[in-house]
Amino acid sequence: MSGPLFRRLCLIGAGLIGSSIARLARERGDIAGTVVAHTRKPETLARIRELGFADVVEEDAARAVEGADCVILCVPVGAYAGVMAQIAPHLAPGCILTDVGSTKGSVIRDLAPLLPPGVHLVPAHPMAGTEHSGPDAGFATLFEGRYTILTPLPGGDRAAQDKVAEFWRRAGSTVESMDAATHDKVVAIVSHLPHLIAFTICGTADDLAEETREAVLRFAASGFRDFTRIAASDVDMWRDIFLNNRDALLEMLARFTEDSHALARAVRWGQSDFIEDRIRRGRRIRRGLIERKQA
Numbered sequence: 001m002s003g004p005l006f007r008r009l010c011l012i013g014a015g016l017i018g019s020s021i022a023r024l025a026r027e028r029g030d031i032a033g034t035v036v037a038h039t040r041k042p043e044t045l046a047r048i049r050e051l052g053f054a055d056v057v058e059e060d061a062a063r064a065v066e067g068a069d070c071v072i073l074c075v076p077v078g079a080y081a082g083v084m085a086q087i088a089p090h091l092a093p094g095c096i097l098t099d100v101g102s103t104k105g106s107v108i109r110d111l112a113p114l115l116p117p118g119v120h121l122v123p124a125h126p127m128a129g130t131e132h133s134g135p136d137a138g139f140a141t142l143f144e145g146r147y148t149i150l151t152p153l154p155g156g157d158r159a160a161q162d163k164v165a166e167f168w169r170r171a172g173s174t175v176e177s178m179d180a181a182t183h184d185k186v187v188a189i190v191s192h193l194p195h196l197i198a199f200t201i202c203g204t205a206d207d208l209a210e211e212t213r214e215a216v217l218r219f220a221a222s223g224f225r226d227f228t229r230i231a232a233s234d235v236d237m238w239r240d241i242f243l244n245n246r247d248a249l250l251e252m253l254a255r256f257t258e259d260s261h262a263l264a265r266a267v268r269w270g271q272s273d274f275i276e277d278r279i280r281r282g283r284r285i286r287r288g289l290i291e292r293k294q295a
């Protein structure tokens with residue numbers, strides 16, 4: 001049997017996504033010979049040591065990447081520029097630098113200018129997650145049956161892209177490639193806008209008078225509760241996503257606002273056909289996801 005895909009895999013950030021990758025590598029022998037994990041806070045480093053999913057736990061980012069043939073950034077996208085400034089001089093020639101960030105234009109903007117010669121950048125985004133964060137939240141099967149999107153740079157190294165694609169296939173994902181701008185628009189509508197709506201609806205409900213708020217909490221059985229799941233997501237991660245996918249998110253929000261005004265108008269004027277059509281579309285989309293086993 002040939003050796004693992006990577007000799008030394010370094011994870012910068014070991015929260016939900018980073019620790020899921022580490023656990024996966026531990027479970028399957030064919031991904032990494034050695035897994036190195038780095039994170040910033042001493043208490044998180046201590047917890048990673050306790051959980052034991054990494055072979056090496058390194059408190060210094062520069063030392064963590066030394067000798068690695070693959071480095072995966074698993075930190076909030078707003079931290080990329082700072083992390084890159086720390087690690088860039090220490091990346092070995094031939095190393096693959098990849099990531100899991102939820103935005104891709106900003107990632108290329110923050111990483112590409114500091115990329116040392118001979119280091120191959122392959123941006124990636126697993127379309128898998130939960131509302132939980134931190135090293136306790138990860139699990140090896142997180143990426144199974146999900147998509148991972150690669151946004152390779154024009155003229156980027158094909159062998160490095162193939163290796164990153166193979167990594168995600170071994171994680172159980174279906175891999176698709178597209179350019180970063182297309183990625184950012186797609187995720188703005190299917191991921192970032194739903195979170196923006198969820199945070200907003202929880203805030204709106206919370207702003208209501210005391211008496212109503214109590215009712216909201218008491219009757220938050222199904223519809224509202226589904227919104228609160230994703231509204232419970234990590235603050236740093238979502239602030240960074242919103243600020244780093246600003247244009248696409250604002251464009252999708254503008255379209256959504258227009259469409260919601262159209263529905264509001266139909267409600268005001270009692271246009272049942274229009275209302276029914278909107279509801280049917282929603283049902284159709286949900287059924288499609290269930291048929292494709294994505295819901």
Ligand SMILES: NC(=O)c1ccc[n+]([C@@H]2O[C@H](COP(=O)([O-])OP(=O)(O)OC[C@H]3O[C@@H](n4cnc5c(N)ncnc54)[C@H](O)[C@@H]3O)[C@@H](O)[C@H]2O)c1
Nearest residue numbers: 013014015016017040074075076077101102129130133134
């Ligand atoms: N959570 C999801 O559903 C999901 C899904 C797909 C992609 N992503 C992306 O994956 C990345 C990680 O998200 P997560 O859910 O694992 O977050 P998380 O909060 O669970 O973990 C982030 C980790 O990064 C560490 N960290 C933060 N800033 C750092 C810095 N400057 N240097 C070193 N370590 C630092 C934190 O201590 C933590 O260990 C983000 O870019 C996010 O957009 C998240």
Ligand SMILES: O=C(O)C(=O)C[C@]1(C(=O)O)C=C[C@@H](O)C=C1
Nearest residue numbers: 102126127128129130131191230
């Ligand atoms: O399932 C969830 O809780 C998620 O929020 C996961 C989710 C998503 O919106 O689908 C969140 C952000 C990512 O970049 C990818 C996946």
